[in-house]
Amino acid sequence: MDIRQLEAYVYTVKYRSFSLAAQKLYLSQPTVSAHICNLEKELHTQLLKRTTKTLSVTPAGQTLYNYAAEILDLRHKAILELSNEQETMLHIGVSSVPSLYLLPELLAAYHEKAPEIRFRTSCSDSLDVINKVADSTCDIGLVGTKTAEANCEFLPVTSDELVIAAPNTPHFRAYQSQSDPLTALLREPFLLREDNSGTKQETLYFLQNHGLSLDELNVIAVMDDAAALKRCIALGMGISILSRATVQTDAQQGRLLLFPLGQSAFLRRLYIVYPSIRRMSEQAIHFLDFIKRYYRIG
Incomplete structure (x- = not known):
């Protein structure tokens, strides 16, 4: 053996x-x-x-x-x-939304506290990040969904509103005058994130909560590049359900229209994912403790 x-x-x-x-x-x-x-x-x-x-x-x-x-x-x-390298190097996996709106300020704040620590980050979809934490490729992950992965713990750190992003065209501007445009909007051509995306997982939860299935949508494309997907929406291909944080600037600059998911905003959690404490290095444990204090959680 x-x-x-x-x-x-x-x-x-x-x-x-x-x-x-x-x-x-x-x-x-x-x-x-x-x-x-x-x-x-x-x-x-x-x-x-x-x-x-x-x-x-x-x-x-x-x-x-x-x-x-x-x-x-x-x-x-x-x-x-x-390993001397591992004592000063933290490997962090991050999915697309947290990479833009959690990771930068978190690393900057921790660098100020512990300037001797070096970081290596890798960006992929949420399920891939979770798998990397589970098999110890990454020390800690920032993701947009949680799973039943037995080797991981999930700690919610903040909420993220999901919205429908649509082209800023006369056709879609007409929806803005409707009191409840959601049902009609969901009949429009739909652009979907890839299967392992946290946004895709949360989209499925939303549809399930509203008695809908993916088969009832007119899905014309599945895309793993969030930036390209936003560009396709702006060019009039269709709509998608995305994080408000990722499309707010595009809406403010007039490229996209945003519609809430129903009468109340549909919020999803963003999570810190980490292995059991016994599998973590001292540096990773210190970083996790810092995250808990930073977000006042745990």
């Missing part, structure tokens, strides 16, 4: 997939399968039940998973504490 076998096993159980585990570990799927087969031979017990469609964990497999996950956590913490 070695650390590579345990790592392959933990990732396979976590994602319930040999292929996803291989992708996350940058290994081939046969290599991951071989690691787990060797573990089962060494332990003389079946760890996973495999069928053509499902993958489940046996009682013995669950016991091994608990121990293996703890071993990997301890290894990760040892690396963090013994």
Whole structure:
């Protein structure tokens, strides 16, 4: 039994997939399968039940998973504490909305308090950031939604209003005179954020709360670039549900029209996502404590 076998096993159980585990570990799927087969031979017990469609964990497999996950956590913490680079470097994952409206002021405020700390940030969609925090690629994340990811904690830090953004054209200006334009607006051509976007997840929640499904929208494009999506709206392609913070300037400059989602604003939470404290470096814990004080939460 070695650390590579345990790592392959933990990732396979976590994602319930040999292929996803291989992708996350940058290994081939046969290599991951071989690691787990060797573990089962060494332990003389079946760890996973495999069928053509499902993958489940046996009682013995669950016991091994608990121990293996703890071993990997301890290894990760040892690396963090013994690496000089990691002691002064914080890796932060951030999704599109928090990257513009939370991250800059947060980093500036913390830099003033701890100028010796260096930051490395990476911007992607919310679900990717959550996965990176879960597998320790990032120390902490700033995201626009939360999931049931077992290896992560979510701390709400502020609210973000979602609105309908529409082209500033006579056709859409006519909606401004209507007392309740929402139903009619949602029949217009719709531009949607990509599947892993926090905005997309919150859009689905909004539709569900209003008895609607995505299939009832006239979705003409799915886009992973928020800036390009806004530009397409301004050019008249259609509407979208977006963060007010990301489109407020465009509305003030006359490029877009904004409509609230119903009679009351639809607010979503923005979150700090972080792993269990035992997996965090001292620097990451200090940064998390600073965030709690900064936003007066926790």
